[in-house]
Amino acid sequence: MKIRIPFLDLAPMHRELSKSLGFKFSELLQKGIFSGGEEVDIFESKMSNLLKSPFAISCANGSDAIELALRVLGIGMGDEVLVPALTWVSTAESVVLTGAKPVFVDVDENGLIDLDLLQGLDSPRIKAVIPVHLYGKMVKMPILKQLAELKRWWVIEDAAQAFGASMDGQPAGGFGEMGCFSFYPTKNLGALGEAGMVTTYRKDLADKLLHLRNHGQAQRDHHEIVGRNSRIDTLQAAFLNVKLDHFKAWQEKRKDLAKDYLYGLKDVPGIKLPQGILDVSHNAHIFQIQTENRDRIQKHLFKFGIGTAIHYPKTVPSTPAFGKLQGYPVAERLADTSLSLPLHPYMRQDDIAYISQVLTSYLNKVGGI
Numbered sequence: 001m002k003i004r005i006p007f008l009d010l011a012p013m014h015r016e017l018s019k020s021l022g023f024k025f026s027e028l029l030q031k032g033i034f035s036g037g038e039e040v041d042i043f044e045s046k047m048s049n050l051l052k053s054p055f056a057i058s059c060a061n062g063s064d065a066i067e068l069a070l071r072v073l074g075i076g077m078g079d080e081v082l083v084p085a086l087t088w089v090s091t092a093e094s095v096v097l098t099g100a101k102p103v104f105v106d107v108d109e110n111g112l113i114d115l116d117l118l119q120g121l122d123s124p125r126i127k128a129v130i131p132v133h134l135y136g137k138m139v140k141m142p143i144l145k146q147l148a149e150l151k152r153w154w155v156i157e158d159a160a161q162a163f164g165a166s167m168d169g170q171p172a173g174g175f176g177e178m179g180c181f182s183f184y185p186t187k188n189l190g191a192l193g194e195a196g197m198v199t200t201y202r203k204d205l206a207d208k209l210l211h212l213r214n215h216g217q218a219q220r221d222h223h224e225i226v227g228r229n230s231r232i233d234t235l236q237a238a239f240l241n242v243k244l245d246h247f248k249a250w251q252e253k254r255k256d257l258a259k260d261y262l263y264g265l266k267d268v269p270g271i272k273l274p275q276g277i278l279d280v281s282h283n284a285h286i287f288q289i290q291t292e293n294r295d296r297i298q299k300h301l302f303k304f305g306i307g308t309a310i311h312y313p314k315t316v317p318s319t320p321a322f323g324k325l326q327g328y329p330v331a332e333r334l335a336d337t338s339l340s341l342p343l344h345p346y347m348r349q350d351d352i353a354y355i356s357q358v359l360t361s362y363l364n365k366v367g368g369i
């Protein structure tokens with residue numbers, strides 16, 4: 001039988017959980033609760049504990065989480081917000097949706113916002129910085145926090161890819177004024193649809209967030225400010241509660257598989273392996289390698305039944321939506337050279353061994369070029 005390893009296959013996870021997920025679904029169907037309710041409260045309090053954040057407020061998706069966080073901090077027209085040039089588009093999009101302007105900053109070799117470049121930026125218009133923990137690898141938050149305090153910038157963490165990672169005992173999302181999470185199905189903790197969350201340690205910001213998320217009302221029909229609807233579905237909160245019980249085991253499996261990759265690929269010429277993927281400050285969301293030979297390697301792996309992905313093939317500023325801007329050399333190089341290999345907790349060690357072997361023999365043959 002021909003081996004086929006897709007980049008991501010969510011089916012085995014959901015097969016295994018189908019009973020408990022199905023049970024939740026029929027329970028809520030009978031109760032008729034589809035918005036708010038106990039499951040949402042439970043989800044928020046579980047997350048508040050896990051994230052060591054006094055306030056963990058669910059919302060409709062991760063993109064909304066970032067936009068809501070910006071609005072809570074009063075960011076809008078005339079303001080500038082620093083965002084990395086390499087990220088999922090939401091980070092920059094959310095800034096534009098508030099009326100503010102994203103100012104792109106190049107990234108470092110790991111794809112994270114370049115802290116040295118941030119140091120050189122000064123403008124009264126800059127109100128906030130959004131560090132993105134890309135691939136699940138955390139930005140050096142203590143350093144960034146110190147810098148942001150000096151510059152008087154708010155810090156909004158885009159932790160959409162980093163749930164489960166922590167630094168100095170503090171989970172991702174807990175360093176900035178606000179932390180933003182996504183539970184899009186492909187994330188390490190994924191809903192069976194869309195969901196997101198904003199965390200904060202400040203009660204005043206949490207209160208405003210609750211208003212903004214729910215039509216500006218704390219109480220029905222008392223609209224204090226103009227808000228919107230960005231509530232989580234009860235079903236999604238319930239499914240996430242089921243999945244949270246397995247999260248720790250999944251993370252351990254991810255780390256074990258990542259370790260197998262590092263071992264299997266250690267002598268391969270011409271590729272750079274991900275830095276720090278076994279550290280607690282990395283949740284192994286994406287196993288990203290860098291190679292000058294990316295497109296050929298991707299085709300070769302495909303021929304051998306191995307699916308891969310590129311995060312991301314274009315920098316955000318270079319897209320038509322953001323004005324086709326160049327001038328972010330590191331981000332542009334990563335867009336041309338990075339390749340994400342399959343990594344998820346329902347893969348087998350044999351899969352990793354097979355992928356490593358296919359890559360090794362190919363690169364040894366072509367000499368790393």
Ligand SMILES: *Cc1c(COP(=O)(O)O)cnc(C)c1O
Nearest residue numbers: 061062063088090160161182184
């Ligand atoms: C997934 C993701 C988001 C957006 O989350 P959605 O739930 O898909 O809206 C934002 N930023 C990053 C870095 C992401 O990976």
